[in-house]
Amino acid sequence: MTLGQRIRSGVAWVMFGETGSHVLQFLFGIALARLLVPADFGMIATIQILTGIAGIVSSGGMGQSLIRAREASKEDFDVVFTLQFGVCLLICAAIFAIAPWFARFFENPLYVPLLGISALSFLLRPFAVVRSAWLTREMRFKGAATANLGTSVVIGFASVGMAFGGMGVWSLSLSGLLAALTINLLLYRLCPLRLNLRLDASTMRRHVTFGFNLTVLDLISHFRMQIFNLILSKLAGPAALGLFNKGESLARMPNRLITPATGKVVFRALSSVSDDLDQSKYILYRTITLLSVYIYPFLVILIWVAEPLILFLYGEKWLAAAAPARIIAIGSLILPALRPCSVLLQAQNRLRQEIVVSVIALVVGAAGCFVGLRWGLVGVAWSVVLSQALSFALLYAFAYRTISTRLSELGQALAPALILSALLWISLAALHWFIAELAQRTPFAYLAAMGAVGGAVYGGAFLFLPMKTLEGEVARWRARLSAARRKAKFWSH
Secondary structure (H helix, E strand, C coil), rough: CHHHHHHHHHHHHHHHHHHHHHHHHHHHHHHHHHHCCHHHHHHHHHHHHHHHHHHHEEEEHHHHHCCCCCCEEEEEEEHHHHHHHHHHHHHHHHHHHHHHHHHHHHHCCCCHHHHHHHHHHHHHHHHHHHHHHHHHHCCCHHHHHHHHHHHHHHEEEEEEEHCCCCCCCHHHHHHHHHHHHHHHHHHHCCCCCCCCCCCCCHHHHHHHHHHHHHHHHHHHHHHHHHHHHHHHHCCHHHHHHHHHHHHHHHHHHHHHHHHHHHHHHHHHHHHHHHCCHHHHHHHHHHHHHHHHHHHHHHHHHHHHHHHHHHHHHHHHHHHHHHHHHHHHHHHHHHHHHHHHHHHHHHHCCHHHHHHHHHHHHHHHHHHHHHHHHHHHHHHHHHHHHHHHHHHHHHHHHHHHHHHCCCCHHHHHHHHHHHHHHHHHHHHHHHHHHHHHHHHCCHHHHHHHHHHHHHHHHHHHHHCCCHHHHHHHHHHHHHHHHHHHHHHHHHHHC
């Protein structure tokens, strides 16, 4: 199997697991949004400011180091596991110690027991991280996909059941602990790796060196994303944070369904050809082309239907999330190009450059959020877009120097998605002019019409417009459609 075939197969399996998980989380999330209130989600988002930091420190970037390494023996996995387990024990104790202060800062005593439950999950984290790294390194993405999907099913039913039983925010908190237990049980069955405690100085240095830079980068990236949650939770309250996060999660969903799965596989592929800059450049731009083609139509449609979609899915109490969702969807058009540039720099071990970008974006994002609060959630959403646009400009500048590319090549990579999206936008604008009244009166009819027409226009243009960079992808889809028609004819007879 060629590298390209392995990438495509890996992406397919990772997408099956992660996309399936996101779809299930989305569906269960609709039920939870109906059963719970924005403040419940806001409290969990506030806790994740702290637990997210702890999670990054606990992994130490060593899982990525295991994946990236040219060679990795059983000893490497045991040493990394031992280090992570020791760190997680300290983190668990630290969270229990910090919880009272955290609760006083946010003026809510409920944060103490909620943080205690989150702390327990760190005792299970090292097992899952190391086994997931082994599956990724061996490109056994089917096993990881199965584990992710199975975990989503278990915690989805559990959280909805607890919320229906009136447990409120506890349904979200306890489901996180249940998720850590479930993923570990599934990975134990799927991964033959049996972990032991072991320490070796040279092995530790090798993985900690790479892991340290990645951890610093991840911490800064986490602060960059969480600074909005921190400011909103402290200055506007958990209800406002819950509304903002609901809109943001909806706007980021198209990217979250596809980009993380692709990033995992492409990171491994770029690491394996890191010495071949021409191959690295090809993988970078091919990834940008395919990501943008598959993600842009969802974002364009969401920009048009954000308000009726939120009204239909979550109810009137969440309508204030529509405006930030639309704005962040506009900014998310950058992400299909931003993430591959980040992965390229990581594969080339140029983490310090990405750290510089993240620090700048963090400062700009924090300042923008403070200023944006004058205009409410809309102003905060625009500060998120500004931070993302700046991040992409700087990351691409570093990637530009790394692989000796040209700006025109980025334009060529994005051209198919931009052309298709322009046609989609025109068709949706024309349709909206005729059926705008349905948006408030019968949201489902409006959503169905916009989705059906938009999908038909984009799909038809994708299949029949002559675009050289998509010839191979279009040929694969035509073959699949032909096979589907043959099967339909067979069963009809």
